[in-house]
Amino acid sequence: MSTEVANESSHAVDESEFAALATFVLDEMHVHPQAELEVRFVDAEVMTELNERWMDATGATDVLAFPMDELRPGSPGTPSSEGILGSVVLCPQVAIDQARTAGHSADEEMLLLTTHGILHLLGYDHAEPEEEKEMFALQRRLLLTFLGSRPAVPGRTEQGS
Numbered sequence: 001m002s003t004e005v006a007n008e009s010s011h012a013v014d015e016s017e018f019a020a021l022a023t024f025v026l027d028e029m030h031v032h033p034q035a036e037l038e039v040r041f042v043d044a045e046v047m048t049e050l051n052e053r054w055m056d057a058t059g060a061t062d063v064l065a066f067p068m069d070e071l072r073p074g075s076p077g078t079p080s081s082e083g084i085l086g087s088v089v090l091c092p093q094v095a096i097d098q099a100r101t102a103g104h105s106a107d108e109e110m111l112l113l114t115t116h117g118i119l120h121l122l123g124y125d126h127a128e129p130e131e132e133k134e135m136f137a138l139q140r141r142l143l144l145t146f147l148g149s150r151p152a153v154p155g156r157t158e159q160g161s
Contacts, residue, residue: 001026002036009041011092013110017150021111024146025118030074031085037121038087039114047091062094063113065120072123088117108147115143 003022005015018039026035042050047060054064069083090113092106099109116139126132 001031001033003039004037005039005041007041008046009043009092011041011096011106013041013092014107017107018111018114020150021114021146022118024149025115025142026085028142028145029118029122030076030079031071031122032074032079032082034082035071035080035085036083037085037118039117040087040089041092041110042089044091044093047089047094050089060091060094062091062098062109063117064089065117067121070123071121085118086121088114088121090114090117111147112139112143115139115146 001023003019003026005013005018005022007013007015022037022039026037044060047064048058050064051057051059051061054066055061065086065088067086069081069085071080071083071085074080090110092110095109095113096106099106102109116135119135119139119142124131124135124138126135
């Protein structure tokens with residue numbers, strides 16, 4: 001699995017943790033081991049431009065997903081097709097504000113948003129109530145399992161809070 005994590009924002013990001021999350025989610029979703037994914041962190045100005053250009057919406061948003069080869073989840077023993085999954089673009093500044101409101105760390109919010117973006121790349125959506133229920137339950141399970149499996153690092157969840 002090839003996951004490129006690029007931090008083009010002014011916020012410090014533990015790129016290895018986001019690469020580990022992406023690998024975990026893609027493995028859990030039985031995505032082909034040769035699939036490619038980009039996770040990119042950008043400042044609010046860049047996110048505003050992307051949001052206006054591609055979503056016809058104003059201002060910065062938390063996460064955008066740009067699918068490429070429309071890969072879908074595989075099943076145990078039968079991975080998805082090989083190809084380029086796409087890009088997940090996150091805005092740490094928006095994530096930090098959302099984290100404060102939600103009462104958790106900015107890192108946890110960005111891990112949640114990364115998981116959310118990857119699920120969008122895999123074809124999940126939340127436009128309808130049933131879709132939202134399915135996607136958010138899967139998102140929660142994946143994130144909690146990932147968080148529960150990683151070794152404790154003092155101060156990790158406090159970064160960016």
